[in-house]
Amino acid sequence: MALITTIALGLLATAAGLCLARLVRKGSVADRIVALDTLLVILVSGIAVFSVRRGDDVYLDVLVVTALLGFVGTATVAQYIDKRGTR
Amino acid sequence: MIDFIAATMMLAGASLALIASIGLHRLPDLFSRMHAATKPATLGLVLTLTGVAIALGDLSAGAKLGAVIIFQFVTAPIGAHLIGRAVYRAGTELSPNTSVAESVDAALRGDSQVDGDESRG
Numbered sequence: 001m002a003l004i005t006t007i008a009l010g011l012l013a014t015a016a017g018l019c020l021a022r023l024v025r026k027g028s029v030a031d032r033i034v035a036l037d038t039l040l041v042i043l044v045s046g047i048a049v050f051s052v053r054r055g056d057d058v059y060l061d062v063l064v065v066t067a068l069l070g071f072v073g074t075a076t077v078a079q080y081i082d083k084r085g086t087r
Numbered sequence: 088m089i090d091f092i093a094a095t096m097m098l099a100g101a102s103l104a105l106i107a108s109i110g111l112h113r114l115p116d117l118f119s120r121m122h123a124a125t126k127p128a129t130l131g132l133v134l135t136l137t138g139v140a141i142a143l144g145d146l147s148a149g150a151k152l153g154a155v156i157i158f159q160f161v162t163a164p165i166g167a168h169l170i171g172r173a174v175y176r177a178g179t180e181l182s183p184n185t186s187v188a189e190s191v192d193a194a195l196r197g198d199s200q201v202d203g204d205e206s207r208g
Contacts, residue, residue, distance in 0.1 A: 001090060001093075001094070001142065004094040004097060004098065005097070007098060007101075008097045008098055008100075008101040008135070009101075011098070011101035011102055011104065011105050012101050012104055012105075014105055014108075015101070015104040015105040015107065015108040016108070018105075018108035018109060018111065018112060019108045019111060021112070022108070022111045022112060028117070028174075028179065030117050030170055030173075030174045030179070031117060031120065033170060034111070034117070034120055034121055034124045034170065035111055035124070037124060037166065038107055038108060038111060038123075038124045038128050041104070041107075041128045041129070041131070041132050041159070042104045042108070042128070044132060044136075044155065044159075045100060045101065045104055045131065045132050045135040045136070048135055048136050048139040048152065049097055049101070049135060049139060051139065051143070051148075052093075052097070052139050052142045052143060057143055057145060057147070057148040057151075060148055060151040060152065061151065063136075063151065063152070063155045064151060064154055064155055064158070067155050067158050067159055067162070068158070070162075070166075071158075071162035071165070071166055074162075074166035074169065074170060075165075075166065075169055077170070078166075078169035078170050078172075078173045079173075081170070081173040081174060081177055082173045082176065082177070085177040085178075
């Protein structure tokens with residue numbers, strides 16, 4: 001299982017790096033929030049795979065909170081774009 | 088056998104996450120990028136978390152992971168809808184290959200006026 005989790009974490013890290021590049025690259029607020037949302041989804045997957053690697057399920061509570069916060073962030077930015085426009 | 092299923096699901100989920108983030112770079116406009124950000128990313132998360140739940144084989148872990156999966160299924164479309172609607176109303180350049188149905192356009196813009204009147208009035 002250690003090999004599998006290493007490969008999976010490698011794939012997820014590459015994906016997170018690409019999202020981060022998209023986040024930092026020049027773009028509108030909407031582009032950035034979409035990238036941030038994807039980054040959070042990847043982070044949740046990563047923490048879950050990491051908990052398999054450690055054989056320990058204490059990290060799983062973090063997942064619930066992260067998933068919740070990601071949605072709140074997206075909804076807030078949608079409100080912001082509605083008021084101020086995308087830029 | 089259980090390990091094999093769990094490993095396959097985790098690897099498939101991680102690959103889908105990678106595909107989603109490649110899509111974020113390669114697709115031409117915001118709405119097609121949102122397609123990459125929501126659908127493959129959600130399926131990837133569901134596959135990964137199911138694989139993790141199988142690998143851990145623990146009821147309380149499975150319940151937490153199940154809650155996250157359900158939550159993602161509920162919030163991903165809502166979040167994408169909120170962002171997409173806000174951006175469409177604010178006006179953004181579309182790729183020439185993106186087409187918008189007249190009725191959808193009218194509905195979105197008509198809604199916008201009502202909302203605007205409410206918030207400013």
